[in-house]
Amino acid sequence: MTQQLALKIDVDTYRGTREGVPRLVDALQRHNAQATFFFSLGPDHTGRAIKRVFRPGFIGKVSRTSVVEHYGIKTLLYGTLLPGPDIGRKCAAIMRGVRDAGFETGIHCYDHIRWQDHVTGKGAEWTRREMQRAVDRYTEIFGEAPHAHAAAGWQTNRYALRLTQRMGFDYSSDTRSAHPFIPTWQAEIIACPQLPTTLPTLDELLNRDGITLDNIAQHILQLTVTPPANGHVFTLHAELEGGKLLPIFEQLLQGWQAQGYELVSMQQYLQGLDAGALPRHEVAMREVEGRVGKLAVAMDDI
Numbered sequence: 001m002t003q004q005l006a007l008k009i010d011v012d013t014y015r016g017t018r019e020g021v022p023r024l025v026d027a028l029q030r031h032n033a034q035a036t037f038f039f040s041l042g043p044d045h046t047g048r049a050i051k052r053v054f055r056p057g058f059i060g061k062v063s064r065t066s067v068v069e070h071y072g073i074k075t076l077l078y079g080t081l082l083p084g085p086d087i088g089r090k091c092a093a094i095m096r097g098v099r100d101a102g103f104e105t106g107i108h109c110y111d112h113i114r115w116q117d118h119v120t121g122k123g124a125e126w127t128r129r130e131m132q133r134a135v136d137r138y139t140e141i142f143g144e145a146p147h148a149h150a151a152a153g154w155q156t157n158r159y160a161l162r163l164t165q166r167m168g169f170d171y172s173s174d175t176r177s178a179h180p181f182i183p184t185w186q187a188e189i190i191a192c193p194q195l196p197t198t199l200p201t202l203d204e205l206l207n208r209d210g211i212t213l214d215n216i217a218q219h220i221l222q223l224t225v226t227p228p229a230n231g232h233v234f235t236l237h238a239e240l241e242g243g244k245l246l247p248i249f250e251q252l253l254q255g256w257q258a259q260g261y262e263l264v265s266m267q268q269y270l271q272g273l274d275a276g277a278l279p280r281h282e283v284a285m286r287e288v289e290g291r292v293g294k295l296a297v298a299m300d301d302i
Contacts, residue, residue, distance in 0.1 A: 003227035005261040006269035007035035008150060008173055008197065011238040012112050014044040014084075015074070017091040020242020025101050027246060031253040033263035037098050037238075038108035038150040038173075041088040041137040045113045047080035088137045095141055104265040106148030110134040116153035119160060120285060120294075127159040135167060148266060150174065154197070154288075154295035158185040161283065164192040171195050171270050176288055177298035179230045180273055181281040193275055194283075195266055196298065197235040199223060202245055204290030217251035224259060230273060233266070 009024060011017050021037065028035055074082065088095075099105050109115040110133040119127060131149075138146045149164055151174035161183055164172040169192055175183070177196035184190065199220065205211045211219050224232060234252075236242075241249040256263060264272075281298035288295045 002262045003260060004231040004264045004269050004272050005224070005256050006195065006231065006233045006264050006266050007033065008233055008235045008266055009035050009037045009238060009241075010108055010150065010152075010235060011037060011039045012108070012152070013040065013046055013239055014087050014090065016238035016242060017087050017094055020238030020240075021094055021098060023246055024236075024238060024242045024249075025098060025103065027250055027253070028103070029101070031250070031257070031263070033253055033257075034103065034265040034268060035263070036104040036106055036148065036266040037095075038106045038148070039087070039095055039138070040108045040110070040112045040152070041134050041141070042110035043084035043086050045084040045111055047076055047082070047084075048113045048117075088141055092141045099142060104148070104267050105138075105142065105146075106150060106266070107131075107134045107138055107146045108150055109152040110137065112152045115151070116155050119151075119155050119157055122157065122159075124159040127157060128163060131160065131163050131167065148172065151296065156283070156296045158188070161185055161190045161192070162188075165190050171266065173197065173233065173235075173266060175283055175296040175298055177281065179228065180270075180278055181298055181300075182278050183283045183298075184280050185283055187282070189280065193270065193273075193278060194281075194298070195233055195269060198228075198232045199234045200290060201235050201237070202240060202248065203237070204288070208290060213245075213248065217248050217255060220252060221255040221259070224256060224261070227259075227261070231261070231269065233269065 011021060110130055115130060135146060147170045149169050149172040154176060156174045171193045173195045175194050175196040178198055180193060180195050183194045202216060205216055281300045283296050284299050285294040286297040
């Protein structure tokens with residue numbers, strides 16, 4: 001049986017939607033690969049991430065990954081010196097074009113910075129309001145309700161996990177783990193499968209431990225030589241792999257296909273699983289090497 005590798009594309013910004021998404025669609029079509037695009041649907045307030053400068057490790061990550069080069073000065077001013085463009089309003093046609101090209105789409109968030117920086121400390125009503133905004137905007141754009149969610153920055157809380165079930169999502173991809181699972185939060189079972197990111201991302205690896213633009217693709221391909229029982233989920237970003245890192249992404253596509261992987265959407269990946277046999281894992285916020293702050297992680301995999 002062909003092993004599957006699901007491609008999860010997080011689209012964080014106006015620039016990523018406008019420029020990165022069409023490039024990725026073109027690359028995927030040329031390589032006969034599927035993927036799922038998770039869109040940020042409200043205002044681009046990327047500039048407000050400047051508050052993270054006070055977090056341990058933030059300066060190091062910025063210097064490693066050339067944030068200005070990948071995101072652009074204008075994006076880094078949105079929400080501060082420049083008004084944040086409404087991504088869903090301005091880029092609705094691009095988003096529908098992704099669907100019309102045959103790719104799965106889902107919700108990343110409404111306001112990326114607002115969610116990523118605040119959700120872990122917020123309560124039920126704040127969380128419900130933010131998720132409902134994203135659902136409403138998605139429905140407005142696509143004419144149908146969303147069926148998939150992927151939390152911005154792998155940030156979540158118990159209320160958001162509950163809502164993935166209550167809103168009827170087929171699955172969610174809010175976490176990091178070695179394999180798919182049914183999430184629990186302080187022993188409360190959430191009946192919505194988690195299809196977590198299983199591999200490190202390019203920005204987590206780049207310029208660490210001798211990993212450079214010249215060898216990063218080979219490094220990741222070494223991690224996928226032996227396929228696990230449930231395949232892999234690789235998360236990429238429209239701003240990075242849809243921009244200056246596109247040649248590296250194409251190396252990965254070619255390498256994975258040479259290794260025998262079928263490159264699929266998240267929905268296709270879900271269909272290949274025995275949902276009734278998924279293990280239950282407790283979700284908690286823990287550090288992940290190469291990222292700043294704590295992410296939602298399946299505890300059993302630590």
